[in-house]
Amino acid sequence: MKYVDEFRDPEKAKVLIAKINALYEQIPQIAIRPLQLMEFCGGHTHTIFRYGIEPMLPDWIELIHGPGCPVCVLPMGRVDDCVALAERPDVIFTTFGDAMRVPGSKKSLLQAKAEGADIRMVYSPLDSLELARKNPDRQVIFFALGFETTMPSTALTVLQAKNEGLDNFSLFCNHITTVPTIKAILDSPDMKIDGFLAPGHVSMVVGEQPFHFVSDAYDKPIVITGFEPLDILQSIWMVLKQIAENRCEVENQYARIVPPAGNEPGLKAIEKVFEIREFFEWRGLGSIDHSGVKMRNEFARFDAEQKFSIPNLKIADPKSCQCGEVLKGVIRPWECKVFGGSCTPETPMGALMVSTEGACAAYYNFGNLPELLSKRDQQNKENTA
Amino acid sequence: MCLGIPGQIVKIIDSKQLLATVDVAGVKRPVNIACIVDDTHPAESCVGDWVLVHVGFAMSRIDEEEAQKTLELLSELGEVQQEIEAMKESQTLLDS
Numbered sequence: 188m189k190y191v192d193e194f195r196d197p198e199k200a201k202v203l204i205a206k207i208n209a210l211y212e213q214i215p216q217i218a219i220r221p222l223q224l225m226e227f228c229g230g231h232t233h234t235i236f237r238y239g240i241e242p243m244l245p246d247w248i249e250l251i252h253g254p255g256c257p258v259c260v261l262p263m264g265r266v267d268d269c270v271a272l273a274e275r276p277d278v279i280f281t282t283f284g285d286a287m288r289v290p291g292s293k294k295s296l297l298q299a300k301a302e303g304a305d306i307r308m309v310y311s312p313l314d315s316l317e318l319a320r321k322n323p324d325r326q327v328i329f330f331a332l333g334f335e336t337t338m339p340s341t342a343l344t345v346l347q348a349k350n351e352g353l354d355n356f357s358l359f360c361n362h363i364t365t366v367p368t369i370k371a372i373l374d375s376p377d378m379k380i381d382g383f384l385a386p387g388h389v390s391m392v393v394g395e396q397p398f399h400f401v402s403d404a405y406d407k408p409i410v411i412t413g414f415e416p417l418d419i420l421q422s423i424w425m426v427l428k429q430i431a432e433n434r435c436e437v438e439n440q441y442a443r444i445v446p447p448a449g450n451e452p453g454l455k456a457i458e459k460v461f462e463i464r465e466f467f468e469w470r471g472l473g474s475i476d477h478s479g480v481k482m483r484n485e486f487a488r489f490d491a492e493q494k495f496s497i498p499n500l501k502i503a504d505p506k507s508c509q510c511g512e513v514l515k516g517v518i519r520p521w522e523c524k525v526f527g528g529s530c531t532p533e534t535p536m537g538a539l540m541v542s543t544e545g546a547c548a549a550y551y552n553f554g555n556l557p558e559l560l561s562k563r564d565q566q567n568k569e570n571t572a
Numbered sequence: 573m574c575l576g577i578p579g580q581i582v583k584i585i586d587s588k589q590l591l592a593t594v595d596v597a598g599v600k601r602p603v604n605i606a607c608i609v610d611d612t613h614p615a616e617s618c619v620g621d622w623v624l625v626h627v628g629f630a631m632s633r634i635d636e637e638e639a640q641k642t643l644e645l646l647s648e649l650g651e652v653q654q655e656i657e658a659m660k661e662s663q664t665l666l667d668s
């Protein structure tokens with residue numbers, strides 16, 4: 188256990204791992220197959236890899252890394268739309284830095300910038316708004332992405348723009364929602380998830396209530412989880428304990444940040460500005476009903492999609508790319524044919540390699556690369572033999 | 573973006589627009605505090621409070637110990653450096 192010592196509190200970690208191991212006897216279904224627990228959120232994935240949590244766990248627990256990394260699930264067609272908007276001569280296109288390197292069908296935003304498009308990396312939508320104030324003769328577009336965690340920020344920014352009558356500011360809205368996505372995962376026939384770690388900061392905004400369907404309608408335990416390595420170990424134990432005791436509930440491990448009712452002003456702002464889309468396209472997962480939001484009609488003049496024309500094409504991922512199977516937990520990242528070969532963090536083919544929160548980048552950066560690759564080749568040999 | 577970063581509110585810039593100056597690991601920047609104020613916590617009372625900041629918006633009030641622990645975690649994940657750099661870059665952009 189080479190990582191345990193890096194924990195700020197290795198003693199507590201050891202106690203939690205012992206408690207997890209002690210539940211073995213009480214969960215009879217383990218005899219049939221390992222339990223699959225999904226951490227939905229890319230932030231959790233990052234912690235799990237950084238602190239080597241997987242190797243600490245007994246082999247009857249498998250962690251499935253969910254699709255909760257907004258940059259990673261951005262479909263190619265949407266990147267193309269960004270590029271098209273950014274290449275308009277009247278536009279200053281603003282975005283978080285994370286999105287710059289996500290491959291589009293022809294180019295990424297980074298390449299478009301190198302070719303002369305006016306693309307600027309901002310820290311906050313507030314900075315984008317400030318650029319709009321300073322450049323009244325240009326159209327400033329903010330590329331809004333992220334789950335419910337970042338929705339209050341863009342909603343409040345749009346409300347501010349409306350208050351000020353800043354007509355040269357708009358959002359290209361690509362926000363996605365957590366709950367329909369967890370539902371799609373639960374409905375997917377090739378999935379056998381036994382329990383969930385729910386995203387801590389999404390829950391900080393939406394509260395506990397939206398997750399009740401997981402325990403009520405699907406009979407799966409779900410625990411809202413913080414981002415410390417100890418939080419994650421504790422939540423894993425809480426999920427297992429529910430399974431051992433035949434309970435299915437929404438439990439809140441991260442109560443120090445997550446109020447049961449969520450963030451009221453944030454939810455109000457979201458409600459004012461956004462409405463649910465009929466469906467939204469995800470990289471690798473395809474189209475998921477109600478999994479995104481768009482801007483309400485009364486905010487049309489702040490909606491880049493309505494204000495400018497965008498190509499809005501559906502572009503299939505490259506054939507060799509297996510992001511979808513990885514996102515659904517059907518294969519492990521290192522089992523993808525191009526992992527570590529033509530797909531690396533420097534030259535990503537799929538978005539899971541782009542962000543540090545993507546499962547492929549996590550394995551690439553923190554895993555034992557030679558070991559993983561030889562394991563894959565071994566498996567391939569066995570499969571073809 | 574999703575993990576956010578803790579900071580301490582040092583000044584209220586505009587109590588109507590709910591803008592405050594927040595010190596994030598030594599970098600000061602304007603942060604919107606609409607999500608953490610209510611009748612029991614008006615803007616004026618927020619100076620000195622520790623908050624979790626997501627892309628320029630204070631999303632949650634936290635205690636100082638939690639703030640320090642989170643900063644440690646984020647710096648081990650390499651996120652503090654990233655966020656600070658993004659803030660600085662954004663600021664240069666606006667100053668130019």
Ligand code: SF4
Nearest residue numbers: 509510523530537547
């Ligand atoms: S290795 Fe690359 S192409 Fe394969 S699943 Fe990961 S990100 Fe996608």
